[in-house]
Amino acid sequence: MISKKMTERLNRQINREIYSAYLYAGMASKSASLGLKGFENWFLVQIKEELSHAKRMYDYVNESGDRVMLQDIEAPPQEYSSPIDLFEKTLEHEKRVTRMINDLVTLAKQEKDKTTEGFLQWYVEEQEEEEEHAGGVLEKIKKAVEDNGDKGVSIINEYLARRVFTPPEAKV
Numbered sequence: 587m588i589s590k591k592m593t594e595r596l597n598r599q600i601n602r603e604i605y606s607a608y609l610y611a612g613m614a615s616k617s618a619s620l621g622l623k624g625f626e627n628w629f630l631v632q633i634k635e636e637l638s639h640a641k642r643m644y645d646y647v648n649e650s651g652d653r654v655m656l657q658d659i660e661a662p663p664q665e666y667s668s669p670i671d672l673f674e675k676t677l678e679h680e681k682r683v684t685r686m687i688n689d690l691v692t693l694a695k696q697e698k699d700k701t702t703e704g705f706l707q708w709y710v711e712e713q714e715e716e717e718e719h720a721g722g723v724l725e726k727i728k729k730a731v732e733d734n735g736d737k738g739v740s741i742i743n744e745y746l747a748r749r750v751f752t753p754p755e756a757k758v
């Protein structure tokens with residue numbers, strides 16, 4: 587049985603994961619409006635990633651004998667100044683999520699809740715991967731633009747078009 591406080595915090599995290607999907611949906615749409623179908627594809631795959639993060643936590647809360655209580659999801663930002671900006675904001679967001687996950691781990695430790703602490707370990711590793719991935723793309727875009735100007739964005743657009751969704755279960 588997990589504590590009431592932990593259940594509330596996990597519910598909050600489910601909300602943040604779904605918000606992440608919403609944020610990336612906005613970025614996908616912005617990419618499409620710029621004619622960058624590869625960028626759009628990357629963010630559409632990211633939506634699936636985020637929903638899978640939410641679903642994993644949803645299952646954990648439900649299987650713990652508690653109920654998922656859904657809360658409001660605010661509108662994400664709509665405007666981004668450039669393709670680089672999209673990935674700067676992505677990396678910033680992922681760093682924020684990492685801090686939230688780390689805070690949850692701290693709470694689990696304080697409550698001596700080993701089961702939840704173990705459960706969260708998957709998210710700790712996933713966040714390392716998320717930051718590395720977003721940061722890697724950001725560096726690639728910056729370098730491509732530096733070396734090739736606007737053509738650099740097209741090169742990265744082709745690269746991002748190749749991303750496919752791998753369900754997290756399949757990564758283990």
Ligand code: FEO
Nearest residue numbers: 603636639683716
């Ligand atoms: Fe679910 Fe991108 O963190």
